[in-house]
Amino acid sequence: MSATDIEQDPQRLRWQCRRGMLELDLLLNGFLDAGYSDLSKQGRGDFVRLLAYQDQIIYDWLMGQSIPADAALRDLVGLIRAAMKR
């Protein structure tokens, strides 16, 4: 299953947003509902890429405890956090 297939399958993406921590469930699913559809193709690919990271790392990024070195992921983290507040 390639990244492109995943991007186009909302159900599959939804399951990848099921994580071991409530905070991630809320942030990632929240973004899937309000934000993901506005992303460009590139942005969607980045989201799929983000989901492949370990829970603890995604948690640190989203909670602002560390910053991804990759600029695209850095932007995406900002968008996910912003979507939560809406």
Next chain:
Amino acid sequence: MPIPHRRFDALILGAGGAGLNAALRLASADLRVAVVSKVFPTRSHTVAAQGGVNAALANVLPDNWHWHMFDTVKGSDYLGDQDAIEYMCREAIPTVYELEHAGVPFSRLDNGKIYQRAFGGQSQDFGGDQAARTCAAADRTGHAILHTLYQQNVRARSHFFDEYFGIDLIRDDEGVVIGALVLDIESGEPLVIESKATLIATGGYGQVFRTTTNAFINTGDGMAMALRAGVPLQDMEFYQFHPTGVAGKGMLITEGARGEGGFLVNGDGERFMERYAPRALDLASRDVVARSMVTEIREGRGAGPNKDHVLLKLDHLGAEVVHQRLPGITDICRVFLGIDPAKDAIPVFPTAHYAMGGIPTDPHARVVAPARHGPEEVVPGLYAAGECACVSVHGANRLGGNSLLDILVFGRAAGTDILRFVAENPNHRTMRDEHIEPALARMQRWERKGEGESVHAAKADLRKLMEDHCGVFRERETMAEGVDKLKALRDRIDGVRLQDHSKTFNTARIEALELDNLMDVGMATLMSALHREESRGAHSRVDFPQRDDEQWMKHSLYSREDDRMDFKPVRTKPLTVESFPPKARVY
């Protein structure tokens, strides 16, 4: 089309700390092990445990396992089984060293030994000075343990079925558990896994309550599987709540916030704890604080447009204190509420955190159920460990740091006993179609088409109902009403329909199957809570405020058949030491 079958020596349902530690023991002994997990293994809930794991290593302060045992028995409010507790506290020490050797990066002292923190409920010398017993890998102990165990399992060649959903156990005519029906979430196809022994290690069920710290995956699947296989659930009334969760979201605002001087106010801005606990105020015990909060809301003095929460105020402490001493809370408020806790009050509500009850087992993690010869007869071929099990080491209340210990010690004990069992029962038993039929029927129920209520609506109602009728405010009338409503909801569920019947990655189907499970564990919780007419540990009743050892020093057992309640004695005799008799609880 016939359903494919796969055969393994052992089947492990769940890949959290409990499941992975069992699997590792088995795979290292060259058994063929199948590990089934509905999410990728390292996304199991164990990853969320940040605090640490208890063991009397005595690296920081004097300690020994017997003191740890005393604290655990006392913490359990004397409902814990003392043989299991002795076993766990003794095994804690080699367990932590084993993890260290396996590569878990525990935080260290300057002398190179494992650093240990002090936590509430830990004492030296049977109730004396504070002890320091919790070993942590920075603030990511669960993550470190889970990853280490996963990598070791991959090396030992455990066979992983990632993103497979366990539907139900399969039992033969003699009641022996011979495997399980699982569903490949990706393809939507069922698969039968035949096994000589099966371990349930599916974790907790916080999702049955509206406000919880638990991830979405914690839906009590394995507990409900046990119920449907005719095994009762034990001590389900004992559920640990934290008073201060973020309202409407669930994550924890640590007790540290009140420790630093934060206090609670109601919708009128009144510091209401002055009325409930004039001396201890906001630092009164958890159950007192939680019940006071809910009483304020029930009596119409909640905050917010729906008056459905109270407020935690930290703004008087100053930005420096709040941001520097409570960085975690600051982050949570910023990300989830868009507020700065140094300026704005935090909306809070009691949040469901940890299940003490579960599938009854003995200290070898063998599932035991009442049968002809007594209340604790082994269900052949079936094991349970971790938060889904009730061995019972936590009794009526769990101590911080004891559940990671529980999952590791009894996960491993399960592995050890399965080795013995499989050596004694080397052949697969015959599985016939009729054995699989009940599990299949449950899956096919969700294929029914047509108009009907949505899974989401029914689930939201269930969670609200459980919070209102079986949360921290418990009295007969409220709970009896809850049981009636829950029975009505159970009937309604029959009319719930899926709108999406596609096969691949149909997450709606998975959520429907989870809803069935939540209904079953919800009923178990509510019925058990209604029947226990005393206050003990986490179960506190407004109408029966005292602990009653004469009548209630016994375990509850809820069976799905006729929603029946039974009871069995607490095992008060430890393995080698004297038993700790019940004492009044004073802290």
